[in-house]
Amino acid sequence: MKQRLFILFTIMLVVLSIVGCSSQKEESKAKEQPKTKVVKHAKGEATIPVNPKRIVDLSGSTEELLLLGHKPVGTANTYKDKIQNHLTDKLDGVKAVGWYWAPKVDLEAVTALKPDLIILNNRQLKIYDQLEKVAPTVVLETNLEDWRGKFKEVGKLFDEEKKADKWIADYDKKAESLSKKIKEKTKDENFMFVAVTPQNFRVYGSFGYGDILFNDLKLPATKGTDLKQTMAQVSLEGLVAFQPDQMFIVNFGGEADKVYEDYKNSAVWKDNKAVKNNHVYEVSNEAFNTKAFNPIGKDMLIDEIAKEIFAKNK
Known part of the structure; x- marks a missing residue:
């Protein structure tokens, strides 16, 4: 009798263990988030990181990135080849690698930064093929003159449209x-x-x-x-x-x-x-x-x- 009870108890432990492991695997899968996503842009589609850590912004969207909580490692928001004065305190340690109003870029410097995402604007189509070989590259469709539209497009790129919209609304109210x-x-x-x-x-x-x-x-x-x-x-x-x-x-x-x-x-x-x-x-x-x-x-x-x-x- 004792032996039978022992066997039943052992079987129950094994079953519970299997169920527990299965449940943990399911929870683990549920918690796992995709590391990349496919986005459409001015040159087609690109597979980019969901949470990029080393962004090189050549598009002139560095201010938008900062407001959304993404500090780039490289920027083209420059004046006379230096980071714009009103941004220096916010871009400590960031490398100036170009000028966003033209297809002007220091390709060697960009490559050395080992970016996981590069952002261009629609004035820079000529350098897309070069940069796309360095890292996933997205070309914004919105014209530079349309700053609200550009901000919203950058927000959409990072699934943060609401955050961009709120900032714009607050600015307009001010x-x-x-x-x-x-x-x-x-x-x-x-x-x-x-x-x-x-x-x-x-x-x-x-x-x-x-x-x-x-x-x-x-x-x-x-x-x-x-x-x-x-x-x-x-x-x-x-x-x-x-x-x-x-x-x-x-x-x-x-x-x-x-x-x-x-x-x-x-x-x-x-x-x-x-x-x-x-x-x-x-x-x-x-x-x-x-x-x-x-x-x-x-x-x-x-x-x-x-x-x-x-x-x-x-």
Whole structure:
């Protein structure tokens, strides 16, 4: 009798052990997550890591990556071959490997970083074949000028669309609030954004810095400003047609310095309504070329723009 009970007990232990092991295997399989996924992009499809750890961003989306919690190992968010000043504290240890507005890349440096994901934009199709041999490479479809669309596309790439949407919504809400405060100070006055180049002047519409002024902050543009165009090239005499109440101006530097000095000594400058009322705001070349195109920089600029306007419109 005792022997039979012992045998039954032993059998039960074996059965329970088998069931337990089977259950653990099932739980283990359930917990296992795929390490890669297939994504569609401007050049077709790519198999990329679900959680990439060594991203090289050549697309100009480094700010979006940072906001989504992905610090790259290489970036093309550069100015004069160096990481943009407003990003240096956030990109400590990150290598500058190109410039995102062109198919300009240090291929050797990218390879040395041993990336597990490379991101390009649609201006860089010429270098896709080279980089695709180094690591899985994705080409963004959204144009660089459409920063909201680009942010959403990057969010989708990492399955973080909601996070991107929330940041954009928060930014738009902040811009709307600042817009109301600015208009309380400036009433119905109009704004103009002009650049001084070595050859002529450019009156910008909804592009870069102008995008912040006229689209984000929704400030009224000076009559004659074409908001549907990037910019219009005009001569010194052509500036007479524009009579801004408030004027933002950027000097491209170099040979443009003399053009700017001549402009400030001209009757056109002295007769400018914004000049007469001390409502001229000088924009740094670096801010124009870096901060104005991506989310972190834009978020900084709307604060800086509002602060400058408040200071001269008390």
